[in-house]
Amino acid sequence: MIIESARLAANQLFAAEFRHLFWKSIGITLLVLAAAWLVLEALVSTLLAPLLGPWPWLATALVWLTGAGMFVGAIFLIAPVSAALAGVFQDEIAAAVERRHYPADAPGLPLPLLPSIWLSAKFLAVVAAANIVALLLVLLPGINFAVFFVVNAYLIGREYFQFAAMRFGGEQRANALRRANATTIFLAGLVITGFMAVPLLNLATPLFATALMVHLHKRIAARTHGRAPLPRAA
Numbered sequence: 001m002i003i004e005s006a007r008l009a010a011n012q013l014f015a016a017e018f019r020h021l022f023w024k025s026i027g028i029t030l031l032v033l034a035a036a037w038l039v040l041e042a043l044v045s046t047l048l049a050p051l052l053g054p055w056p057w058l059a060t061a062l063v064w065l066t067g068a069g070m071f072v073g074a075i076f077l078i079a080p081v082s083a084a085l086a087g088v089f090q091d092e093i094a095a096a097v098e099r100r101h102y103p104a105d106a107p108g109l110p111l112p113l114l115p116s117i118w119l120s121a122k123f124l125a126v127v128a129a130a131n132i133v134a135l136l137l138v139l140l141p142g143i144n145f146a147v148f149f150v151v152n153a154y155l156i157g158r159e160y161f162q163f164a165a166m167r168f169g170g171e172q173r174a175n176a177l178r179r180a181n182a183t184t185i186f187l188a189g190l191v192i193t194g195f196m197a198v199p200l201l202n203l204a205t206p207l208f209a210t211a212l213m214v215h216l217h218k219r220i221a222a223r224t225h226g227r228a229p230l231p232r233a234a
Helices: 002-010 016-052 056-101 112-134 143-166 171-180 182-196 200-226
Strands: none
Touching: 002 056, 002 200, 016 056, 016 200, 056 143, 056 200, 112 143, 112 182, 143 171, 143 182, 143 200, 171 182, 171 200, 182 200
């Protein structure tokens, strides 16, 4: 179930209907990270560096360390940031998957804009906090990557499945399906986390994760109702 969902999601990544969504995801992510970089560097240069006036070499080192820290932090945060910011156009991704693979099924209903923005903001805060914890554990080899994979697998699997399920019912139904299939969703979250751990490829995390969970939700819902989904071949 998970492997087939991942295969279908990967096959559609470079399809024509995904191209503009891919560039939109990259553009928004890089813009937000660049803005965060500039703001943090400006704060260090204008607030902290002057306090080290008697030691100019220390002020210079602080600015350089800040830049290096942001670069390392971006490696951890680029995927969760792109995933959270993608919430404003996740419905477009899901609709493209449904049109291509499930044309005979009734399409899902887009989430209202304000709840979608709220879910994205909440997701960004939680996932960013979890990844900052993993980053702080960088001096403990092995443990930080374990934290990174386990926490992100749980959070990303939960949020992306929740989104896919809520397109076909309310939050209560989505929560019930998620709780009943928690292990499957967590394992799918591990697949997504492995995908987003690959540099550059992780920029496509929102597309891959949304598509995977749309397929997974279709299969779980079909199994619950006693029938098998028949996705159109990629």
